[in-house]
Amino acid sequence: MRCSRLFISACAWLALSGAAxxxxxxxxxxxxxxxxxxQRDRIDETVRRTLxxxxxxxxxxxxxxxxxxxxxxxxxxxxxGNVPDAQISAQIDVLNAAYATGGWSFTHVSxxxxxxxxxxxxxxxxxxxxxxxxxxxxxxxxxxxxxSSNPGGGLLGWATFPSSYASRxxxxxxxxxxxxxxxxTAAPYNLGDTGTHEVGHxxxxxxxxxxxxxxxxxxxxxxxxxxxxPAFGCPVGRDSCVxxxxxxxxxxxxxxxxxDDACMFEFTGGQDxxxxxxxxxxxxxx
Numbered sequence: 061m062r063c064s065r066l067f068i069s070a071c072a073w074l075a076l077s078g079a080a081x082x083x084x085x086x087x088x089x090x091x092x093x094x095x096x097x098x099q100r101d102r103i104d105e106t107v108r109r110t111l112x113x114x115x116x117x118x119x120x121x122x123x124x125x126x127x128x129x130x131x132x133x134x135x136x137x138x139x140x141g142n143v144p145d146a147q148i149s150a151q152i153d154v155l156n157a158a159y160a161t162g163g164w165s166f167t168h169v170s171x172x173x174x175x176x177x178x179x180x181x182x183x184x185x186x187x188x189x190x191x192x193x194x195x196x197x198x199x200x201x202x203x204x205x206x207x208s209s210n211p212g213g214g215l216l217g218w219a220t221f222p223s224s225y226a227s228r229x230x231x232x233x234x235x236x237x238x239x240x241x242x243x244x245t246a247a248p249y250n251l252g253d254t255g256t257h258e259v260g261h262x263x264x265x266x267x268x269x270x271x272x273x274x275x276x277x278x279x280x281x282x283x284x285x286x287x288x289x290p291a292f293g294c295p296v297g298r299d300s301c302v303x304x305x306x307x308x309x310x311x312x313x314x315x316x317x318x319x320d321d322a323c324m325f326e327f328t329g330g331q332d333x334x335x336x337x338x339x340x341x342x343x344x345x346x
Contacts, residue, residue, distance in 0.1 A: 151242055265279070
């Protein structure tokens with residue numbers, strides 16, 4: 061079986077200080093535009109119905125991995141942002157390492173380069189973003205389109221959720237700050253895990269701190285401990301939700317938190333299952 065695409069609606073924000081990020085100025089790593097709780101319930105009900113129907117028809121309920129084709133779109137302004145092929149290759153390697161345990165791999169199909177100053181600084185939801193994606197996006201729902209640019213305003217990147225593809229196919233994909241690619245200048249976010257984080261949204265994952273300590277379903281994954289707020293740096297031993305109802309330390313090493321790239325190294329089994337189910341329902345063969 062060959063699978064090849066993903067989807068999510070997310071915005072990654074960081075406060076930049078020159079070429080590097082000043083840790084004390086950070087407020088959020090990824091300001092994801094996530095659906096509200098009622099919408100999340102409807103999305104998950106659609107997933108349940110789809111997987112049951114597949115099982116009733118004798119199919120595997122959810123695919124458990126596959127190969128995702130990647131189309132990489134480099135946006136630059138003629139003087140900045142024209143990242144070399146080596147950094148793009150390194151970003152694909154980072155994705156492959158992060159998603160291998162879940163059976164997912166990424167194949168770099170092509171790279172195109174566009175000099176456009178307006179697109180280079182396009183923010184999420186802007187007319188320039190829509191124009192850029194409409195002109196450049198390739199493939200179908202199970203193909204991953206990555207755009208590297210410099211949106212400014214402290215943005216690290218954003219992405220679209222799988223459930224959004226049907227209504228906004230031309231906007232599907234991931235946008236990354238070009239200097240967050242491996243070897244870039246956005247330390248401590250220059251090892252490529254902004255890409256890992258945003259692709260996680262594109263695969264259907266929410267932040268580990270979704271809903272804080274109070275929301276019953278949180279990130280809709282049972283094996284990520286609840287977390288009151290995003291973690292920054294690498295605060296080993298942090299436990300922001302205490303008591304018997306909230307066992308476990310904060311998941312600071314999870315790719316869906318906000319910690320430094322060097323601190324992130326894992327997805328949970330529950331997250332893997334959620335990605336499989338979301339991909340099957342909203343991306344597979346669409």
